[in-house]
Amino acid sequence: MIKLAKGRMSMWMVWSSVIFMIIQVYTTLRLPDLTSNLINNGVAKGDLPYIYHTGAWMAFYSLISVLAGIANVYTSSVASQKLGTVLRRDIYDKVMNYSNEEFDRIGTSSLITRTTNDVVQIQNVTMMFLRMMIMSPIMLVAASILAYDKSHQLTEIFLVAIPILVLVIGVAMYFAVPLFKSMQIKTDRINLIFREGLNGVRVIRAFGRDKFEQDRFKTANKDYTDNAIKVFSIMAAVFPLVTLVMSGTNVGITWFGGQLIAGQAMQVGDLVAFMTYAMQVLMSFMMLAMIFVMVPRAQASADRINQLFNEESTILDPSESQAAGKQPELSFKDVEFSYSGAEEPALSKVHFSTHSGQTVAIIGGTGSGKTTLVSLIPRFYDVDQGEITVNGQNIKNYSQHDLRDLIALTPQKAILFTGTVRDNLKYGNPKASDDDLWHALDIAQASDFVHELKGQLDGKVEQGGDNFSGGQKQRLAIARSLVKKAAIYIFDDSFSALDFKTDAKLRAALKQDSEIKKAIVVIVAQRIATVVDADKILVLEDGKMTGSGTHEELKQSNKAYQEIIESQIRKGDQ
Numbered sequence: 001m002i003k004l005a006k007g008r009m010s011m012w013m014v015w016s017s018v019i020f021m022i023i024q025v026y027t028t029l030r031l032p033d034l035t036s037n038l039i040n041n042g043v044a045k046g047d048l049p050y051i052y053h054t055g056a057w058m059a060f061y062s063l064i065s066v067l068a069g070i071a072n073v074y075t076s077s078v079a080s081q082k083l084g085t086v087l088r089r090d091i092y093d094k095v096m097n098y099s100n101e102e103f104d105r106i107g108t109s110s111l112i113t114r115t116t117n118d119v120v121q122i123q124n125v126t127m128m129f130l131r132m133m134i135m136s137p138i139m140l141v142a143a144s145i146l147a148y149d150k151s152h153q154l155t156e157i158f159l160v161a162i163p164i165l166v167l168v169i170g171v172a173m174y175f176a177v178p179l180f181k182s183m184q185i186k187t188d189r190i191n192l193i194f195r196e197g198l199n200g201v202r203v204i205r206a207f208g209r210d211k212f213e214q215d216r217f218k219t220a221n222k223d224y225t226d227n228a229i230k231v232f233s234i235m236a237a238v239f240p241l242v243t244l245v246m247s248g249t250n251v252g253i254t255w256f257g258g259q260l261i262a263g264q265a266m267q268v269g270d271l272v273a274f275m276t277y278a279m280q281v282l283m284s285f286m287m288l289a290m291i292f293v294m295v296p297r298a299q300a301s302a303d304r305i306n307q308l309f310n311e312e313s314t315i316l317d318p319s320e321s322q323a324a325g326k327q328p329e330l331s332f333k334d335v336e337f338s339y340s341g342a343e344e345p346a347l348s349k350v351h352f353s354t355h356s357g358q359t360v361a362i363i364g365g366t367g368s369g370k371t372t373l374v375s376l377i378p379r380f381y382d383v384d385q386g387e388i389t390v391n392g393q394n395i396k397n398y399s400q401h402d403l404r405d406l407i408a409l410t411p412q413k414a415i416l417f418t419g420t421v422r423d424n425l426k427y428g429n430p431k432a433s434d435d436d437l438w439h440a441l442d443i444a445q446a447s448d449f450v451h452e453l454k455g456q457l458d459g460k461v462e463q464g465g466d467n468f469s470g471g472q473k474q475r476l477a478i479a480r481s482l483v484k485k486a487a488i489y490i491f492d493d494s495f496s497a498l499d500f501k502t503d504a505k506l507r508a509a510l511k512q513d514s515e516i517k518k519a520i521v522v523i524v525a526q527r528i529a530t531v532v533d534a535d536k537i538l539v540l541e542d543g544k545m546t547g548s549g550t551h552e553e554l555k556q557s558n559k560a561y562q563e564i565i566e567s568q569i570r571k572g573d574q
């Protein structure tokens with residue numbers, strides 16, 4: 001936790017909070033002594049001026065104590081909230097630099113829980129720390145000394161009360177701490193199921209799996225609730241026990257104190273002051289115990305957040321990025337790649353090269369490695385063997401930023417962001433003019449429906465682009481890539497949501513565009529019709545490249561390609 005707070009805390013607020021806390025402790029500790037004097041020297045002797053004078057001092061100390069308490073709460077809240085803000089910002093920045101491998105390993109739901117729930121735990125404990133973790137030990141020691149000063153004999157009662165408290169709290173902590181720690185993992189699970197349910201709501205309804213999903217959520221929710229109930233039952237049992245110990249201590253003090261007063265070994269005022277100090281000792285002790293229960297949970301959260309910061313991206317930039325050449329060239333040289341933990345490589349022996357003006361198509365069955373192949377070009381993952389070169393340079397010699405600047409990727413699943421059509425289209429090229437946007441929309445066969453849209457380029461895009469059809473989303477995503485004006489365009493199965501006619505028109509428009517003519521176009525497809533006029537077609541089967549050539553060449557010589565043609569003819573695709 002200290003590691004997380006270091007450099008992220010507003011030290012000015014922390015020190016202000018500590019100073020206010022010390023003032024609060026001092027004034028609170030002064031009050032019992034003044035009460036004792038008021039009773040012993042004022043009330044017992046009927047000295048009214050002394051009572052007024054001491055009473056005024058008591059009111060003054062009380063006021064300062066309250067004001068210092070308010071200031072302490074304010075400064076500790078501000079310090080902990082600011083820490084939360086900085087932590088969330090740093091986590092977001094760090095996570096945005098992760099490679100896909102880190103995303104795969106940690107999982108999106110867990111990343112969300114860590115940025116929200118875990119940060120809140122850290123905030124809460126920081127506030128507790130600034131309010132109580134420093135105050136309680138000071139209060140405990142100081143009140144014990146002052147109590148001892150009032151009566152050596154009565155202090156012996158602590159020798160009984162404190163061990164009982166230690167035992168009660170120790171047993172509670174033994175059971176509660178592991179439960180507290182597992183709460184974060186159970187929160188992860190709830191978030192995961194909730195997210196899946198929201199994202200897949202249409203599929204769930206279409207398959208009539210509402211009940212199944214609700215039960216799945218109920219189970220995770222119940223698991224979390226059971227865990228929480230267990231923890232809070234333990235905590236709830238602690239409070240009456242602690243109150244019992246405190247009441248017992250009070251009774252003991254009154255009993256023995258009464259005898260001391262009867263024997264004239266103690267004054268009434270001192271007994272009252274002693275009782276207040278005793279309560280301060282026991283309360284501080286209880287606060288410390290509560291903190292010890294909260295700290296392990298926050299420490300578990302801190303570990304989870306530290307894990308994000310310690311995660312070194314497997315994709316690293318070179319010390320100096322190479323400048324990209326003018327004439328685009330792309331080569332795969334005996335590339336092999338496996339996903340971490342996978343038994344079989346997702347790609348092996350992939351070898352081809354292409355240059356500006358060429359269209360390379362990648363065809364193969366589902367799971368044959370097409371998306372994996374194109375994900376290696378922008379270095380979402382690094383190859384295990386072989387190398388990929390762009391403009392003659394190993395892609396590892398470019399900074400990720402420079403490399404990705406050369407590439408416009410349209411992913412398999414069209415992703416749009418909340419905002420306007422214009423915002424989405426200008427995503428990769430903020431300087432693009434409206435003419436550029438309309439030109440890209442024309443090529444992507446999207447200008448018709450954007451013209452009809454209310455506001456046209458200023459038309460609203462709702463969350464996830466839900467106000468557009470699948471094919472419209474795909475076309476907007478394609479237009480966004482075209483607006484970027486890149487050296488390498490990658491279309492990962494981006495034409496699959498388009499009908500045959502639109503697919504053909506789009507590819508024809510791509511071929512005629514003067515900018516795209518100068519670039520490399522990589523098209524992943526499942527339909528023969530989409531790849532038929534590519535300059536080079538790569539055939540993938542179970543991660544292996546089993547053929548490369550033009551449509552005519554592969555039609556004659558490649559068995560897998562022939563099978564794909566046959567199966568699509570059977571389906572009436574051609």
Ligand SMILES: Nc1ncnc2c1ncn2[C@@H]1O[C@H](COP(=O)(O)OP(=O)(O)OP(=O)(O)O)[C@@H](O)[C@H]1O
Pocket residue numbers: 104339340342346364365366367368369370371372373412
């Ligand atoms: N993030 C991942 N982690 C582990 N394995 C993965 C991951 N992504 C894909 N795979 C595996 O790698 C193999 C190739 O997947 P890939 O997505 O590249 O296939 P594809 O040819 O694009 O399939 P499709 O046409 O269905 O999109 C599959 O066996 C898949 O299970």
